[in-house]
Amino acid sequence: MANTAxxxxxxxxxxxxxxINKSRRSRMRTYVRKVEEAxxxxxxxxxxxxxQSAEPEIMRAAQKGIVHKNxxxxKVSRLAARVKALAA
Known part of the structure; x- marks a missing residue:
């Protein structure tokens, strides 16, 4: 228990x-899940x-320190590769 003011x-x-961080992490995961479901x-x-909508959300989470930049x-790279593979 904290004692000082x-x-x-x-x-x-x-x-x-x-x-705040929990909310941002949850929001990012929601966008990623939508891509994975598609x-x-x-x-x-x-x-x-x-x-297209998930990428800025993921990068914003990195910018805010929720996940590391790399x-x-x-994440973005692997999702993009999986989306591209659907076309083939």
Missing amino acids: SARKMTRKIAKRTA IAAGNQQDAQAAL NASR
């Missing part, structure tokens, strides 16, 4: 930041559209 304030700040359904046009780039 500054420690209590930090506890409040951490809780607030955690809630890929699983075999619908290339829907998958492409979902990827992790975000890898």
Whole structure:
């Protein structure tokens, strides 16, 4: 339990930041899931559209520090490769 005023304030700040980060991570995962569902359904046009909307969301999460920049780039790259493979 926090004893000092500054420690209590930090506890409040951490809780607030955690809630924001959780929301952003959840939002990113939702967009990724939409792409994966379109890929699983075999619908290339829907998958492409979902990827177009997911990419900025993934990169925004990287910019905000939710995921590492390389992790975000890898996610986008692998999703794009899977969407491209549907066309073949």
